Amino acid sequence: MSNRIPADLPAVDHDEEGRERRSYVIGLVLALVLTTGAFAVVWLDLLSGAAALGALGLLALVQAVVHLRFFLHIDLQRSHRDDLLLILFTVLILLIMVSGTIWILYDQHMRMMP
Amino acid sequence: MSLSERLHPGINLAGTDPESHEAAEEVLFGFWIFLMSDLVLFAVLFATYAAMSVQGIAEGPGPAQVFDLTAAFVETLLLLLSSFAFGFGMLAMKYRESRRAVLGWLLLTGGLGAAFVGMELHDYYVMITQHAAPPQASGFLSAYYLLTGTHALHVSSGLVWMAIMAVQVVVFGFTTPVKLRLMRLALFWHMLDVVWIGIFTFVYLFGVAS
Known part of the structure; x- marks a missing residue:
């Protein structure tokens, strides 16, 4: 049950590993874009007042979904x-x-x- | 066939370790329930903060005067990269069961996490010494330290847990219990990053924007 050696792993796993690896990378890239976007809204004064707060809330919601989907692997x-x-x-x-x-x-x- | 299906949140071991995969469903779902109750705890702290940051400033400084957005941005990156590193550590465990690789990723994850906690403590230090903003100055600041402090405490206990798991990986190797513990720690770590999204948005960005 423990310490199985890599040799007895089925070959198909390499595709699977690549797929899961990509999932984390996609998650990281999306999270970086969303985070930078959120800070840019405030730093560059792109929006003000209620529009800024609404945009920030939306970006946070999307980023939370990205983390759940790509890091925690919650799907439908x-x-x-x-x-x-x-x-x-x-x-x-x-x-x-x-x-x-x-x-x-x-x-x-x-x-x-x- | 049920073995190829996802049975729980996070990395599933179907395909590489069917036995552990079967055993994982129950314990990981149980831990998932704990995480949800932890989210409720954070929600209440967020609610308190939301009320206090607007109505509880009293004579003390306001959010825009005490927050350092650059530090918050760097902290966000540290925690995000830490979460990502843990993900790759889990893949190294699942596909290669290489102690060196897993320990390396754990060390990177823990190092980034420790840097995050260190930066937060530095933030507190700067706020207290340079901005006259200690927890007792106003309801807003009490709620701020309570919310971010609870999160930092969670991250710190995650670091302790990570150190214990590193020792277990060395001593026991990748037995089923060790794998399942690492998988739960991964869920905990990713969830703390999700909570941090709320903190950097609703505490730091909202505080400076409004």
Whole structure:
């Protein structure tokens, strides 16, 4: 079970390895582009106000999906769907808690205004 | 046939080690559930920060005055490259089971991770000594140190875990338990990078942009 030598690995694995290697490289390149894009929005003042915040939020969302797809290998295959469902459920819980907190605290803050 | 299918997040061992692949499904799914609950923890800290960074500045300095975007950018690159290096380490484990290669990638991953933690500590030092922004100055700063500190603590414990795994690779070789532990550590490490996307966007970039 342990320490199997490389010689008994099927030859087809080399294609598989190349494919998985490419997946990480694609993920890295996309993540670098998205990160640099996000910082460029702020550094170069490409957008301002709500447009800037919206663009940054969108870039972050896309980058999170890139990381999940290419680094954590979450995809839409049926055998793999429990993991996806669990993360989607977590995101739902997370959105309810975060938006609820921000809403309630903002409301309280407004009521505290002199 | 089920063996060729993906059974869990991260690298699957189908094809090179069917036995470990079968054993992996349960433990990796369990760890995945833990990671999701960890995400909920971070979500609450993000929510606190979101409220505090707008309404909790009090008499203290605001986000745009204390954050150093260049440092945040370098930290982002360090963590991203570290995550990438771990990915290649996992491929070296899956296809070659070469101790040298895996240990080399682990060392690179850990080195980049340690540089990340070091830079963050330096950020804290600069903020506290030069910008008069210690955690007790305002609700915004308390929430900032709590959120980024929790993330840095996660990364640090990942580094300890990585050191332990390096020793296990040397002592035990690539047995099924060692492989499964490395696979869980990989999920943990990649997930911390996903959390960092939230931090550099909603803390640093939002703080300076708005």
